[in-house]
Structure formats: C-alpha cells, structure tokens
Amino acid sequence: MAQLFFEYGTMSSGKTLEILKDAHNYEAQGRKIALLTSGIDNRSGVGTVASRIGLHRNAVPIDHDFDIFAYIKKLNEQEKARGDGAIACVFVDEAQFLERHHVVECAKIVDDLCIPVMTFGLKNDFQNNLFEGTKNLLIFADKIKEIKTICHYCGRKATMNQRIHNGKPVYEGEQVQIGGDESYYPVCRFHYFHPDQTR
Template identity: 50%
Template structure:
C-alpha cells in the first residue's frame, strides 16, 4: 500500500539533496521516479531541483494548470518526489492524496514547515494534516549548537521580521535557527 510522506526541515537542512538522492536510488534500480518542483522557486531556473552542494536535476513544474493525477496515470512512475512542497495549494495536496490512495503510487513531498514568521505554509499545513508519515530533516542553528526549527529572514546580514510570506532566496536571505536564538534576535530587533 502506497503512502504520502511529508519530510520537512528548515532552510539549509538538506531537503533538496535528499530529493536528489532518493531519485538517484530509484533510477539506479531501473525504476521511474517522477520529480516535481514548484513554479514559485525560480532561484536556479524554473523546473530545477538544485542542492546547495551543487547537485541538480531537471523536474516537472507544478503550477495551477498541472493535473498531477493525469500525469501520474500517463507516466506510471514507481514514486513521485516533490521538492518545495510548502508552495503547493490544498487542492494540489488533494491530488497527491488521490495518487497515493487511488493509483497506489507513493509520494514523498519535501518542504519547509513554516515561514520566517513561524506561520505554516498552505501546502505544509495540508501535508501535515493528511500525510501518512511526517519526518523532520534536521540541521543545527546558525548561532548555537541546538537543533534549528525556524527560518530567519535576513537583509544585509541583519534579521528582519516583517514582509511577504514568500521571498525566494538562499543563504543570503535566510538562516536556520533554534527557537531561543530566533526569540533573542527578534527581541533585539524590537529594542533597536
């Protein structure tokens, strides 16, 4: 029986390298892994899954027009891997559920749990509610040795705590932090 997996982590926790690793493992065994990524993340070009360590692979783009259920029926993959799953809509997560439950194809979705203000993304919220298995991909805080659970947005190296929910960026814009360091930096910015 197929399952829907949601594997989440902060920025810089290795989610994309994990997607690429799992895709490689399927392909090395002669199996078909369908790799999908959000149209929203265009840091390295639309339709690319890119790890910070330099590995990359082309992927199909998930946008409002893509019918993932029909795609799965046509392609008949052994597995579907989704990078940047936080950007999915509730309706797109519902399509993934149909793929798992009706087509018996496992889906592994990777993404951020929450934004830089600690608010769940729509896709993450829907995946947390519906996934058979939820797994954390861990990394360490930028400022101390605790586990990072928050994404802190920075501008010119300084933490910021306001703005639009979605701002595409990498290490120049976000650092993974623990809750204590996040709270400390937030308090400092309010007192400045």
C-alpha cells in the first residue's frame, strides 16, 4: 500500500545521502522514480540534489506555482504509454520548504495514484520553529522517521540547528538562509543555549 513518508533530521544528518541511496536502490531494481527538490535551495544549482560527501544528481525544482500532483500524474501516464512501466516512487528533498498545497498534492499522489512519496527535510529552523512544509508533513504523513546525527560540540544526539556567523551562534534573522557546514551546526538542546560550555 502506498504511503506518504517524512524523514527528518538536523543539518548534516545525511538526509540527502539517504534520498540518493533510496532512489538508487529503486532504479537498480529497474523501477522508475521521480526526483524533486525545492527550487529555493540553490547551493549546488537550482534543481540539484547534492550531498555533502559529493554525490549529486539532477532533480525537478519545485516553486510556488508547481503542482506536484499534476506533474507526477502526467509523467506516470507518459511512462506507461511508452511501455516503460509506472512510476514506482516519488522522492522529494528539502521538503521543509514545501508549501501546504505541495504537501496536500503529495498526499493526493499517494491516495489517488497509489504511488508512494518519500520526503526528506529539516524539522525545525534555527529558532526552533517548524517550517511550513514540515508542519504539514507532520500532519499528513503516514510514516515519520528521524534521521539521527551527533551534536557538533559534545557528540550527544543533535536535535536542533544552530546558525553560525563568523564562528558565533546567531539567534535572530530570517527563517530561510541557504547554507551548509559554514552556516549551521547540528547541536543538542544544551549546546543550542550554551554553546561555550562543556558537559
């Protein structure tokens, strides 16, 4: 039975590595997939899913007006008409940047087309507020899984994202600031509030 999956983690938890691995596994079995990502994240170019360890591949960028359901429905019909088989799974990276209508469209893909949708993204921003996409995935997803990593400071489990500027934590600013290891640390709750202390 098709389901809507949401896998979340902090920065540097390997979310993109996971999506690339899962997509590869489907394709290695001869199954067709669709790979999409937010058009907001342009670190490696718009429409690129790129892991920090150097793996990357092209994806369809999602912007405000993009209708995920309509795109997948048309793509699925085209693949079947060519005799290539139906789309076996839809993968969406940077899912925290989805808007509510995008998440509803993902749910509709599952419910109306019977195609599983696997989404990957952050849960909370650097001020520990939910992103719009995350909030709605927590509401609509059938299965939710945490991808774990360790705190930048102490090695305990990281649950928060600490924004960094010139080596110092930043606690105010716009919710979205695209960046990687130079801009964000995965941290535990203690070190989010006490980055200069040891425990």
